[in-house]
Amino acid sequence: MTSASSEPPCSKPVNICCIGAGYVGGPTCAVIAKMCPHARVTVVDLSQERIDAWNSPNLPIYEPGLQEVVEEARGRNLFYTTNVEQAIIDADLIFVSVNTPTKTAGLGAGAAADLRFIERATRTIARVATSSKIVIEKSTG
Numbered sequence: 001m002t003s004a005s006s007e008p009p010c011s012k013p014v015n016i017c018c019i020g021a022g023y024v025g026g027p028t029c030a031v032i033a034k035m036c037p038h039a040r041v042t043v044v045d046l047s048q049e050r051i052d053a054w055n056s057p058n059l060p061i062y063e064p065g066l067q068e069v070v071e072e073a074r075g076r077n078l079f080y081t082t083n084v085e086q087a088i089i090d091a092d093l094i095f096v097s098v099n100t101p102t103k104t105a106g107l108g109a110g111a112a113a114d115l116r117f118i119e120r121a122t123r124t125i126a127r128v129a130t131s132s133k134i135v136i137e138k139s140t141g
């Protein structure tokens, strides 16, 4: 009999994609990859510069311990890439954690969130997905 404590926190293989390698998506997915070694976690971004930084020794974001977490999982079950469409196709579960700046014009200017980046990301999912996905909206909406 296997004791529950010997099981990893997540033991079912799952393919996770995170759209947006920013302050939310990058660190969140690094921790998921560390804690769920059976999951394959791919973080995607339109910014080549940001992805290059996640793949380098100089991460684009500083948080205590983040470097160690990324270095443990990167290349094993944590990947950072600009190939957004392929990551969507491969994913079972997709986090959308793109930027939602405050609107500067139109209804709600100065107060409401500009949702254009969420709309673009989710339209991409709808366009390229070839199987059912669980989509988790993690941006401020």
Ligand SMILES: NC(=O)c1ccc[n+]([C@@H]2O[C@H](COP(=O)([O-])OP(=O)(O)OC[C@H]3O[C@@H](n4cnc5c(N)ncnc54)[C@H](O)[C@@H]3O)[C@@H](O)[C@H]2O)c1
Binding pocket: 019, 020, 021, 022, 023, 024, 025, 044, 045, 046, 047, 050, 084, 097, 098, 099, 100, 117, 120, 121, 124, 138, 139, 140, 141
């Ligand atoms: N940073 C925080 O502490 C914090 C806290 C709470 C909530 N939030 C919310 O979480 C969301 C993300 O915040 P953040 O700070 O990580 O933003 P961020 O600006 O650091 O990162 C967002 C990333 O999404 C990428 N992106 C945008 N559209 C894309 C697309 N279609 N495909 C691929 N990549 C795309 C951008 O290039 C950018 O690198 C926002 O809605 C924000 O309001 C952030």
